[in-house]
Amino acid sequence: GQQVMQIPQYQHVQEGEDFTTYCNSSTTLSNIQWYKQRPGGHPVFLIQLVKSGEVKKQKRLTFQFGEAKKNSSLHITATQTTDVGTYFCSNRDDKIIFGKGTRLHILP
Amino acid sequence: KAGVTQTPRYLIKTRGQQVTLSCSPISGHRSVSWYQQTPGQGLQFLFEYFSETQRNKGNFPGRFSGRQFSNSRSEMNVSTLELGDSALYLCASSNTGGSGKLFFGSGTQLSVL
Numbered sequence: 001g002q003q004v005m006q007i008p009q010y011q012h013v014q015e016g017e018d019f020t021t022y023c024n025s026s027t028t029l030s031n032i033q034w035y036k037q038r039p040g041g042h043p044v045f046l047i048q049l050v051k052s053g054e055v056k057k058q059k060r061l062t063f064q065f066g067e068a069k070k071n072s073s074l075h076i077t078a079t080q081t082t083d084v085g086t087y088f089c090s091n092r093d094d095k096i097i098f099g100k101g102t103r104l105h106i107l108p
Numbered sequence: 109k110a111g112v113t114q115t116p117r118y119l120i121k122t123r124g125q126q127v128t129l130s131c132s133p134i135s136g137h138r139s140v141s142w143y144q145q146t147p148g149q150g151l152q153f154l155f156e157y158f159s160e161t162q163r164n165k166g167n168f169p170g171r172f173s174g175r176q177f178s179n180s181r182s183e184m185n186v187s188t189l190e191l192g193d194s195a196l197y198l199c200a201s202s203n204t205g206g207s208g209k210l211f212f213g214s215g216t217q218l219s220v221l
């Protein structure tokens with residue numbers, strides 16, 4: 001069945017460094033959604049991308065959808081301790097598929 | 109507006125028992141979907157209901173079932189529990205059955221002993 005592969009699984013960065021997580025699919029995706037789950041919390045919607053090559057920004061977060069709509073990325077500039085958590089990409093179509101997530105640790 | 113409410117918050121069961129989890133979506137949302145979250149497998153889609161009809165189903169055995177009521181509240185049932193069913197069960201609601209964003213509840217932490 002359709003899958004979205006997310007890398008890396010874990011990422012440790014110094015506070016102030018940048019962070020990027022990638023989401024890849026072998027098939028074309030109709031859309032990509034990104035969620036953030038804080039430790040002990042539940043996933044919270046961040047953004048949805050639907051157009052080929054789409055780029056959206058939310059303050060220090062930049063989201064991209066690939067030209068072929070088979071990959072996406074989330075980039076955080078100058079990480080802060082509040083960015084700690086697991087970031088999931090998701091495709092919502094006939095079924096709802098989530099990547100396994102990238103867990104971000106911030107070192108003070 | 110109240111968020112998605114899941115009950116109970118924690119549950120301990122023994123192998124072979126069955127369990128029913130409840131999810132009340134955000135008022136006005138007609139879509140409810142369920143997920144199993146474990147450390148090793150991430151978020152896995154169980155099923156989605158829209159207007160009392162199951163729209164989609166993930167790759168879980170028939171022991172996992174669900175339903176949705178006319179007020180959009182949903183229940184999930186797991187019969188003949190196995191140790192491997194221990195997980196956080198999350199439900200999410202959406203105001204559309206298509207590609208709308210998901211609003212998650214806090215989940216039910218199920219432990220099977």
